[in-house]
């Protein structure tokens with residue numbers, strides 16, 4: 127799981143990477159994204175983001191660096207709050223990395239300075255949640271400087287936070303040589319590779335709740351994509367815009383005009399545009415709700431679409447067969463409820479079985495793929511929701527822009 131340079135993104139990657147820096151024996155401040163999902167008892171429910179950062183951390187340890195890790199967790203509103211402590215993350219990291227991890231109860235201040243001054247090569251410190259200080263989200267200069275004062279070099283491996291102009295992402299880079307870690311680089315290579323230079327035929331599958339969140343992705347891919355498949359809640363805005371009755375399905379009324387415009391624009395470019403031809407409907411999204419299978423032309427009032435049906439799965443899966451690149455963002459239905467998960471899981475299997483470079487990015491799609499049991503068969507699963515979307519929309523990520531140019 128080392129860094130991958132297999133994707134052709136020549137001309138895009140002009141930033142220092144951790145391998146370009148001399149970090150031997152140095153204090154390295156590594157911004158990671160350990161914003162992990164926790165259950166109501168604060169147990170970690172998924173540690174993929176820790177495992178994804180291990181190549182960078184292990185590399186720094188092998189180089190004899192003193193590794194200072196920092197992250198945010200949740201939204202603690204600028205003050206200490208036990209519910210958002212990284213203490214349990216430190217324990218999980220220690221178990222995964224099989225080395226002692228010293229957890230500090232703050233991220234700045236004299237005690238932190240003292241602990242860092244005692245570090246030996248190969249030591250690891252994890253600082254407490256950066257967002258216990260509201261200066262973090264304000265990209266405050268003095269706070270950035272205090273963080274920078276802990277280290278000799280800065281490495282950003284927090285792809286999931288790279289779209290934020292925060293002190294530990296942007297402000298700190300003003301004071302230290304700043305490079306990308308392996309995870310950040312790999313994320314950019316895959317996601318930007320797919321935007322800039324996909325191997326064609328390239329199929330984008332878009333789902334999830336809202337059209338408004340994905341319109342810019344469609345627009346940005348317009349000149350690169352061969353087929354667009356739309357499922358999930360957003361499909362019903364497109365269907366209604368075409369004149370279908372969609373009952374009580376999720377619809378963004380203010381997006382109807384734009385939805386038509388986008389679809390017509392895409393089709394005019396010769397891109398195939400697929401919408402569900404059948405759906406599973408229910409009167410509520412309760413797990414025990416009665417369901418019916420109907421075609422997209424016969425959705426009754428009082429019922430809402432909660433999943434795509436088997437004919438849509440077949441149509442979409444056939445559309446994937448010839449693909450060489452597949453990008454999937456957003457579930458096909460309310461997959462969190464077992465009874466409405468079949469369409470999403472079936473598409474997860476079709477993506478996993480495709481003889482293509484398969485990239486899953488943004489939103490809950492990584493969870494869907496993992497619940498479907500096919501994560502290992504996907505070429506690349508992004509660790510960043512919002513950051514992945516912004517890249518796919520063609521936006522610059524402040525965290526990437528801020529790194530030192532080569």
Ligand code: AMP
Nearest residue numbers: 334335336358359431432456459460489
């Ligand atoms: P997003 O963050 O936009 O990718 O949306 C993900 C959410 O979309 C998931 O929580 C799904 O439950 C939800 N979703 C998917 N399909 C539907 C649907 N047909 N109606 C309502 N919500 C949906």
